[in-house]
Amino acid sequence: MELREVKKVSKVYMFPEDWMTMRLCDLADIVTGSTPPTHDLSNYGDEFLFASPADLGSSKYIDETEKKLSAKGFKYSRKFPKGSILFTCIGSTIGKSGMARFAITSNQQINAVLPNKNYNSDFLFYSLSYLSPSIKALAGEQAVPLINKTQFGLTWVTLPTLPEQAAIATALSDMDALIAQTETLIAKKKAIKQGVMQRLLSPVDADGKMKEGWVERRLGDCMSTSPQYGLNASATAFDQSLPAYLRITDITEDGKYSTKNIASVNSPLSSFFYLQKGDIVFARTGASVGKTYLYRISDGPLVFAGFLIRIQCDPMILLSEYLFYYTHSKPYYDWITANSMRSGQPGVNGNEYQELRFWMPHDVEEQLSTVKGLQGMSDEIDHLGLKVAKLSEMKQGMMQSLLTGKIRIHQQTHEPATTI
Structure with a gap:
């Protein structure tokens, strides 16, 4: 298959000839968030998510935010529909991103790319995540790094057909789901370990009596x-x-x-x-x-x-x-x-x-027994942590290969197909 050269953010990439390259602003609507007046406390509550850069980057979907809005505050905010991609464009956290699982809003440090029929939102999320280092470089070394909406909109995005976008997004989403599943297991085992540690380190037994020795x-x-x-x-x-x-x-x-x-x-x-x-x-x-x-x-x-x-x-x-x-x-x-x-x-x-x-x-041997029990649980958690690191590394490799067309995916089976 022929490849074509596309210059983008001071780098040269090679893409399959049947992929399309567009400016982000020509592909989708971009909206900047807004903050309801903070002097009116009735704008804030616990009903609607209000995203800030601190809420992005830890996982694909934004399921929780530090601050939330009331129905009143949400009504007068710029709403982003389900499937919107939120991208931080100011400050030291430029490039952090997340997807809206349901309607959401954000402060003005975030630009939202609204979903439409021209692209697969999940594919575009992964594309922008992959491009985030290059986008962040546009901010330069100013006191407060900033990429305005116009600059952000000039980002070159290269896309295959919609069915192939969906296939790529599914493969990467499956990897994200596996990472999230492992992280959930880690959190569960940490909670179990904390309970066991509380019991083993307490001088009082389950019946409320002082432990001997x-x-x-x-x-x-x-x-x-x-x-x-x-x-x-x-x-x-x-x-x-x-x-x-x-x-x-x-x-x-x-x-x-x-x-x-x-x-x-x-x-x-x-x-x-x-x-x-x-x-x-x-x-x-x-x-x-x-x-x-x-x-x-x-x-x-x-x-x-x-x-x-x-x-x-x-x-x-x-x-x-x-x-x-x-x-x-x-x-x-x-x-x-x-x-x-x-x-x-x-x-x-x-x-x-x-x-x-x-x-x-008092007995050091009993201390050692406690340590061994807790160390076994710690080792299991560490092993799962290494698994997450390995999966994350694999995901980065997948993104580099799939989002540049180096490896193509059969649209029906989602299996890799050799093209180059």
Whole structure:
């Protein structure tokens, strides 16, 4: 099959000759959202979804929004019908998108592409998602990145026939559904784990009686050394010749080390701040105060930063893994809330962390049994997380192949057909 060259957003793409290339503005109506007057509280309620950039990007469909409108507020807003594609066009989140499962509206940071018979809405959603990096590049490096409606409308979109659009959209939607199904399973297993953790870490059994052999300890009495504050130094771009730098932002909510924005540190003092097996670091300030990370050898050499505090447990008294699981329990975060809000800037210092009191089995072997049970559940959740990452990677490959015509799909069977 012959391919033709189409210049689009400063890049050259090759498309099958039977595909059509159009400007987005010639293909569909584009509408910018609006915000009902905020001084009139009667415009807001819990009846109708009111999308902002924060509500886009996590999944294909927009099923929930942080803010909602009343019937009055929705009546006077610009409504987007079911099937509309919402695309963020201002701010740092340019390119985030989502689809309306039912009628919705948005604020003015979002442009909506309204559905019509000229294209398959699902196909166009995936096309714009695929093109989002190129569209975002049009905003440049201004103080407030912005792509106005006219610029957005000039985006080149290349489409096959409607039946092939539907076939491609179905294949990608099936992958999205599989990802969503796995994410739902992860959420379910996390909820189960949280319930099991609450039961295992409680000193009271199901009958309301104190468990035999449990004691209340002060964290400072379970440590082998005093708390140590991290290294105060500036992060640098990652360099394999320098140690990796662990900052608060590198710790996920479930206490893992994220390598998404890995950085290094260049300091003659670095050698004093390397984490060792069994070390736990506690976030001591800011919105993430209380967040913890248990160092794993598999994460590689790490130097911990200044807003973190290192705690080293005495393994004859307290297993660091047991303490780590405790720091993800409700009693712990209740303690963090009570102790971190004494000043304008939330924070808990090393001396205050030593005063943390909690219940634990006196017998270290019983602590180990608890850790093993919870670790098994954690490993299962991690495995599912890797599955989601793999499926997402596969989806990106599918988008690159299907949305450019590199791989064609039989319209009846949705099976790949070789064309080039």
